Amino acid sequence: MNDAVKLRESIGAKVQRLAWTSEVANSLKEEIDGLQAIGSLIIPLEPGGWWHQYVCQQHHTELLFDPLAADATEFHCPHGCVVEGAEHRGAWLVYKHQLLARIALQAAAVYAGLRDYTYAELSKRLIVEYAAQFPLYPVHPDAQPWMLKGRAFHQALTESIWSTTLIRAYVLLVDEGIVFSSDEQQKVDKFLHLLEESMRAYRRILIHERNNAENNYTAWLNASLACVYAARGERHELEALIEAEGGFRHHLSIGVKQDQIEFEGSTYYHVFVLRAYLIFAEMAKRCEKDLYACEGSQGQSMRGMVEALAELADDQGVLPALHDGPMERLPYAREIAEVAELGLNHYAVEGLVPILREAYRQMGSADGSRCGLEALLYGATPSLEITPMALMKPRGSKLWPASGFVVGRHADNPLSFLVDFGEHGGAHGHLDKLHVTLMHKRQTLTPDFGVVPYGSTLRPWFSETASHNTVSLGGKSQDEHTGRCLRFEQTEATTYAWLQSDTAYFGCRLNRHLLLTSDWLLDWFEVTLTSEDPQSIEWWMHPIAAPQSKQLVELSFADKAIYPPIHIQPNLPELPIVGRFSPEESNVCVKYLLKNGDQLHQTALAHPGQELLTVRTPGHSIDPSVPLTALLHRQFSKYASFIHVYRVGAGAMLAYCFADNRLGITADGRTTTVQLIPEQGLLIV
Ligand SMILES: [Zn+2]
Ligand SMILES: [Zn+2]
Structure with a gap:
């Protein structure tokens, strides 16, 4: 069956053609029967x-x-x-x-x-x-x-x-x-x-x-109106709405950046707006108007938006909760399933398959196979198996220059990273510039935590700098601002990203260098203050698995005087410091146990004057009442460099030379030396 026929296919015909549909249709029927029987409708x-x-x-x-x-x-x-x-x-x-x-x-x-x-x-x-x-x-x-x-x-x-x-x-x-x-x-x-x-x-x-006009609301007001016009068969009204100010085409031009991500830099609102566009297009199609290839003034398109999702997802198909939005929520999983099924139908974007499998898992399918209303309405392929062809084509690294995201991937390394340096993101932005999410192919270790429902008094925590994997000064959050990407280089051997921000705080420059090889990921974060006085410079990391280390000592009640809890702002709970690492030869080794028994190793370099601590924080946005343990690497100074290397299998050993700012990274008996030169960035020497 060719694609054009498939897109017009009725549900009845689909039930005849696809084996999985009748089971899904019957379970939807049973669900309705249950609601009817109990008088809930x-x-x-x-x-x-x-x-x-x-x-x-x-x-x-x-x-x-x-x-x-x-x-x-x-x-x-x-x-x-x-x-x-x-x-x-x-x-x-x-x-x-x-x-x-x-x-x-x-x-x-x-x-x-x-x-x-x-x-x-x-x-x-x-x-x-x-x-x-x-x-x-x-x-x-x-x-x-x-x-x-x-x-x-x-x-x-x-x-x-x-x-x-x-x-x-x-x-x-x-x-x-x-x-x-x-x-x-x-x-x-x-x-x-x-x-x-x-x-x-x-x-x-x-x-x-x-x-x-660029508000995400506009897309939905348009979608609702398009439904009205299509229901009444009013083609002219619908066509006028496509071309109107704030209409379909105009909104695509102003509500989505040229690198195909919704302007608020939030994955959730990206899906939200994309879904409204797809409903609009479905209604336009009923009026014989095909919008599936429609583009905004800078090439923005629904195809581009679904491709962005396929690029942003981790290897398990989990979408990162960038800026405001839930990490996981049933209605959101359904929305993801809807846009991903439609993206697969209309644009054949294979990279959506893992996203669909994850969405269906969140909707209750044990193995990620299709279930629920979205499957019956929008699913049109025989199965969601990941093809050997797709497995052969690993995704490379990717820069979104307009939205300000970089993903670093290497075919031979199970670790990858996602960093956020772009615009604040309006009302749905977080104070999170140079935040890094560290991913293992089986599980993301330091996800962005998204946000709780807005009615919660804990909502502000999720937009504070200290709840992200980046740097804060004196416990205060960054200002709303935009960082920049000074370098993004992808070769067969490495991906290197250099991100910078100099308006997070007055008189402060942040430089973050991420270097991913087949063997490890180096994260080198430099902070330089030009202000008169030294300050507390705080590097945060929020793993969802507990950090384990022989060098970690739990702090007792008596230590509270030396390590007082951290205050972020008056309306948020204090964050108690619960542990302290004692470095050996300046290296601190930490291990994380992931699902399926995978281990991820982190080696931190503890420079003189720095301390590495563990801090009890609220949990992620799905259940903030289950606390998490964050790493806090800090120094009271006018300059600090925080150097961390991540690896699977076993940890790397780090040797640093102050004289020429060189770092030796030794793993499995091999040493690689990198040097950080102010004007040139990181070089392998
Ligand atoms: Zn965030
Ligand atoms: Zn409760």
């Missing part, structure tokens, strides 16, 4: 609030949502807390409304796949009931002042996303020949009319009054 009359408030203020974990519950007034945290209150209930209602819209689409898909009319009826009932309910929702009085106020939700944004799911269900039913009575159709038409008015009004405010 009742539309609440109250509008939804703001989902970010669905968080436990004690543990900072997202609260649990039980899809089987018809209604709820108390809410449970994974650690057993029970919370109540209007904000939590408003947030719960968001999940509930999203679930019901999703079930409308799921039931339509089950009907399309299995031809059981009961499910078409259910889908239609939910659509018509929502259509009838929508005019009764007031424009939300409880929304936060900065929000574009919605009707069915606090936020117009949530409303636009929800509406696309509902309208996708509607057009799928119509495609499948389901007839709406004139009364039902009137309700749907009124809903579409009101929705159109709302979305147009929101666009006017956002694009013309707030001058904020």
